[in-house]
Amino acid sequence: MKNSSSYTAVAYLFLAPALILMAIFTFWPVGYNTYLAFQDYAIADGTATWNDFAHFKYIYEEELFHSALKNSLLYLLVVPCIQLAALVIAKLVNNKLPGMTFFRATYYIPVITAISVAGVAWAFVYKYDGMLNGFLTWIGHALGMLQGEFTRVEIDWIGNPDIAIYSVMVFTFWKGLGYYMVLYLAGLQAIPAEVEEAAILDGANAWDRFWKITVPMVKPTILLCTLLSTIAAMKAFQEVIVLTKGQSDTYTALFYVYDQAFRNYNFGRAAAAGLVVTFFCMILAIIQFRFFGDKK
């Protein structure tokens, strides 16, 4: 072994670029954000003054922030839907039938398209004279539920405050499905084929096999994916930017942060709200790490 202090120096030299960049762009923001949360930041000259928890008092009172937090918690509804659908799809493509590569690739397409461009396409699907209503009109006519040749279904999917947040959630579901499918596929491929074959011989039907064999055997993957998608749901806000820009009751917690920072230019208040969101994310992560703890 060579001289150990120069060996350590080499190791740190290799790590230096990563550590320096992470220090500037990942670790420093955490500290600085916490500092900003207690200050009034003037964007023009960059001065910050202590304001005696004013931001926290403000957002504690504010209706908009409450509704943003409520929407973010409501967003967690996406988690079970996306997990179940992704697992079912992974199960459907996990075999050697012809065309599986094609279907896997097809399901992954929403994941690899830019959220902004996909959002524009969905805004066209959702608008009151858009494709979704066109499709529902066609169904309505086919079933004879709509009278008159030119009547159309006119639901404003992203303009109506009662349903807009759910429409945004469907978009998140569409965008994330393929990502979790691939993770589940990796989990499913680790299950030996004999297990399932034995169950088929014993006469178990597809439903039983799914719940009694597949689900228990991919449990570690389910936990990982649930953790990932829970944090992603808490952090959802780019969907809101591209679909509704926060109109019709669709503020989520991080959209509030973004909105305060880059529309109101109130960096201090944005930081304070961001700190609250970080706190919620940490709690969720800790709860789920308890689950993981048993596994390792």
Place this chain on the structure above:
Amino acid sequence: MAMSKSVRQALGLTGHYAGLIAFAIFTTFPFVWALCSGLSVDASKMYTFPAGFWPHEPSFMWFERVFQEMPFLTYLKNSTIMSFFTIIGVVAISVLAGYPLARMKFPGRGLIFVAIIATMMLPSEVGIVPNFITLKHFGDFGNWIQESIGLGSDWNMRAWIGLDSYFGAIVPNFAGAFGIFLMKQAFEAIPQDLIDAARVDGATEMQILWKVMVPVTAPSIAALAIFTLVNAWNDYLWPSIVMTSKEKLPLAVGVFNDLTGPFATSDNILMAAIVMTVVPVLVFFAFTQRYFISGMDGAVK
């Protein structure tokens, strides 16, 4: 009731494919629709089902109009430049950092690794405000250097490293826990004999990394490069905040701004523009899709 085995199998198979096709329709219909509307000269049937899913009087006229109405090629060039340098940066930094974490023993290794992995749990979006301010300071610093060494104001160094610079739009993405973790896993899978043999031959750590480790882990590096390319190409939020001048915007931001901005004219042009933005990614994906599955596989373990 006894159904013959082959009938049951055929039914099961039909159900299986029906499910697959239903999900395929769900994931692709917005783009299929965009393609058909972009190809149709006649816009009147665009929002009716099922007529909207078929091109009427097909022509490329709307696609040609896209080039006239928005600086599509400029956005394409910016996306290419930014993605290229992001890949170089991410791969270089992840390889350099992954190697000592995987194969060298030095004090502080465990702590550094835990710190890097812990950043995966942080909501990174909370960093956008501090990073915005940091880049503003970078710009001031560039300006200060320029003044102190007496360069003329036409050098405009503020725009090299501050806000509204390629540097500012991509550098915060360089050092990521995902890349470092992926490379660490790849390096750990290499047999120790290979490294010992190189050490006996008197190779320095840099030579071991460059001549032994990098060639052997090429598939992982390729997977990392592909993931990085897709992320960089599609990155919307950060460039939309940092970049203010239109001629520096990447596709994901520029096309979105033009599509939703005040100059949006015909819906068919928008649909054509959506298709043109998505197609490069799809073509690339068609050639590399096996890496996506295998790369994720490696990261999960």
